[in-house]
Amino acid sequence: MMRSLILALSMSVALPLWAAGTDVVPGSGSLAKAIAGANPGDVLTLLPGRHEGAVVIDRPLTVTGTHDAVIDGMGQGTVVTIDAEDVTLRGVTVTGSGLSSQDLDAGIKILKQADRAIVENNRVLGNLHGVDVHGGRDAEVRDNTIEGTRQFRLNDRGNGIYVWNSPGTLVEGNSVRWGRDGIFSNASRTGTYRNNLFRDLRFAVHYMYTNDSEVSGNVSIGNHLGYAIMFSNKVVVKDNLSLSDISHGVMLNYANNADVSGNLVRGGTDRCTFIYNAHKNLIYDNRFEGCNIGIHFTAGSERNVLTGNAFIGNRTQVKYVGTRDIEWSFEGRGNYWSDHPGFDLGGDGIADSPFRPNDLMDHILWSQPAAALLTGAPAVQLVRWAQSSFPATLPGGVVDSAPLMVAPAMTVPSEYTAMEAEAVGRRDESVLDDFDINDLSSH
Numbered sequence: 001m002m003r004s005l006i007l008a009l010s011m012s013v014a015l016p017l018w019a020a021g022t023d024v025v026p027g028s029g030s031l032a033k034a035i036a037g038a039n040p041g042d043v044l045t046l047l048p049g050r051h052e053g054a055v056v057i058d059r060p061l062t063v064t065g066t067h068d069a070v071i072d073g074m075g076q077g078t079v080v081t082i083d084a085e086d087v088t089l090r091g092v093t094v095t096g097s098g099l100s101s102q103d104l105d106a107g108i109k110i111l112k113q114a115d116r117a118i119v120e121n122n123r124v125l126g127n128l129h130g131v132d133v134h135g136g137r138d139a140e141v142r143d144n145t146i147e148g149t150r151q152f153r154l155n156d157r158g159n160g161i162y163v164w165n166s167p168g169t170l171v172e173g174n175s176v177r178w179g180r181d182g183i184f185s186n187a188s189r190t191g192t193y194r195n196n197l198f199r200d201l202r203f204a205v206h207y208m209y210t211n212d213s214e215v216s217g218n219v220s221i222g223n224h225l226g227y228a229i230m231f232s233n234k235v236v237v238k239d240n241l242s243l244s245d246i247s248h249g250v251m252l253n254y255a256n257n258a259d260v261s262g263n264l265v266r267g268g269t270d271r272c273t274f275i276y277n278a279h280k281n282l283i284y285d286n287r288f289e290g291c292n293i294g295i296h297f298t299a300g301s302e303r304n305v306l307t308g309n310a311f312i313g314n315r316t317q318v319k320y321v322g323t324r325d326i327e328w329s330f331e332g333r334g335n336y337w338s339d340h341p342g343f344d345l346g347g348d349g350i351a352d353s354p355f356r357p358n359d360l361m362d363h364i365l366w367s368q369p370a371a372a373l374l375t376g377a378p379a380v381q382l383v384r385w386a387q388s389s390f391p392a393t394l395p396g397g398v399v400d401s402a403p404l405m406v407a408p409a410m411t412v413p414s415e416y417t418a419m420e421a422e423a424v425g426r427r428d429e430s431v432l433d434d435f436d437i438n439d440l441s442s443h
Contacts (some may be wrong), residue, residue: 021045022045025049026046026049026069029052032055035059040059043062051071053072053073053074063090067123069092075098077097079108080107082108082114083114086116086117089108090120106131111135112136115137116136116137119131126148129179133162134164135164138168140169142174143172146175148160154202165187170192177198181206183198185208186208198219198220204226207229207232210235214235216240219243220245222243226265229253236259242272243417247271248271250286253277255281256278262286266287266291269291270292271293272294276301287310287408288309289310291314292315293319295318296318311336325397328399328400332402333350333402356399
């Protein structure tokens with residue numbers, strides 16, 4: 001009985017007894033005055049209309065309303081700055097930030113020590129950066145529609161969601177379009193970025209120095225690159241879609257100990273997947289389909305495991321140049337290759353013969369592009385026939401000793417298929433032409 005009484009008293013102390021609800025009328029300065037007069041725990045409800053910013057929420061409050069309630073920064077700085085713990089911003093429209101990249105102007109900014117902020121179901125439109133989680137821990141950015149600026153030059157745009165040094169951030173269920181990167185996570189850890197939709201961006205998800213985190217269930221359509229995991233450790237990349245992303249679907253660049261599984265990459269004009277100087281990654285049960293190159297694997301990448309993947313209808317299934325063999329099967333389970341004419345007399349789902357996706361002529365063509373003029377020459381065809389008949393003459397490269405006979409099936413919801421068709425139809429109108437994917441290796 002005494003313990004129950006003590007618990008009840010402690011809860012009454014923790015929760016402010018004076019919490020109240022206040023309607024805030026539109027106008028210049030009205031929201032700032034309401035914040036200044038509010039007590040911790042109060043709920044401020046914005047009435048429909050234009051609430052001129054910028055504003056700073058410097059105490060634990062809930063600011064809510066309908067999408068007809070517009071917080072407008074009038075082109076100056078960040079529109080809404082959250083500078084207190086346990087703030088919720090819900091259901092409103094935020095627009096009109098400044099355009100200073102140096103100051104990281106944003107629609108919504110969560111500062112250091114503004115822990116446990118919740119930003120949900122807002123429309124964040126036409127700002128330089130959409131939501132900037134800048135040091136606050138355990139933030140939740142959920143179910144927002146974020147549309148960035150559309151300046152012609154890519155470097156003049158900001159990110160939909162920028163996460164910097166903000167452990168425990170959850171980014172879930174957002175729709176992000178236009179701008180530079182959908183999510184740019186830099187120098188952070190233990191984040192979860194899942195079930196978001198990204199369109200018309202440079203990268204859907206861009207990781208730099210972000211460790212022990214998860215990218216799952218996201219959809220990237222028609223971006224320059226889907227999921228770029230760079231200089232990061234122990235990242236889970238699973239169950240994502242990359243549909244007709246222009247350059248790469250998934251890229252591991254100086255990324256180690258990643259778990260990459262269950263992803264579908266299809267329709268890229270360049271590479272489904274690029275593995276660049278990345279080590280000890282487990283890449284399994286993915287489907288790479290309909291790209292110029294299924295996977296470009298650089299010789300500097302070591303101790304990676306690839307198993308259970310499907311390489312379907314890529315113009316070149318694998319691009320790898322090396323002097324030694326690399327085994328792409330694990331514990332008797334390899335990958336599915338749509339161009340492997342194998343048989344399975346044992347009926348165990350494993351082809352009876354190994355598969356090598358590349359031969360000597362591939363290596364020559366990659367190192368000497370001018371040799372492509374000789375591709376159809378009888379001498380070239382003779383070399384390829386000889387290598388297929390006498391495998392000992394093959395150069396070093398990828399070897400799959402246990403190719404699969406059946407590819408794993410993956411389905412794409414019809415709504416995303418329609419968006420993909422639209423993105424392909426607009427590909428020639430891309431405003432991302434000032435971005436060179438080859439610069440990534442130096443970043």
